[in-house]
Amino acid sequence: MADVSIVEIVKELLEESPQRNFMESVxxxxxxxxxxxNQPKNRIDEEVVLPNGLGKDLKIGVFAKGDIGLQAKQAGAAYVFDDAAIEMMKGDKSYAKTIAEECDFFIAETQYMQVIGKSLGTILGPRGKMPVPVLPGKSIADMIQTKQSAVRVRSKDKMTFHVSIGQRNMPPEKLAQNIETVIARVERTLVKGKHNIRSVYVTTTMGTSKKVV
Incomplete structure (x- = not known):
């Protein structure tokens, strides 16, 4: 159960932030x-599965063909890239960058991992979007479903960084649970845990912010 104080903070935030004519993220x-x-080993680069998802559909790109590609399409993948599509991306970096920005996560059959790393690594790597391989026995449908509830938490070399934890139309209790999940993962990742966290604020896209830690 999410901490009551965080729930109350989220409620206050939503009450004080004016409604916009678009759906704001939290x-x-x-x-x-x-x-x-400056030491790469200290940086945060984690994929966190939120217990209540983000309240919206994410775009998942899958590098696959045959049955795996078909299963990916049926499971709701935004794009399925076969050999021809990968060759197109290799030859058209502008197209590859557009796809890299549009998709939230990528998954790939293991046979494609090497060529993706070699030809698209410079595009996907800096964005934190190198694909996760489909290992033997893994269900591509289950992997896509998990990615739909995931966020990438990346500090890079910045002492302040941001991560989305939901949409403002989600219940405060669910947003609070997502907040707890992200903070707990960040604490586990840091060398000194919570002692490396100065503060954490929750905010809507164009609203005010509230301190939660």
């Missing part, structure tokens, strides 16, 4: 302290 601003992010 985000966390995480501020770190006493850690050297």
């Amino acid at each position: 985000d966390l601003a995480i501020n770190l302290k006493n850690i050297d992010l």
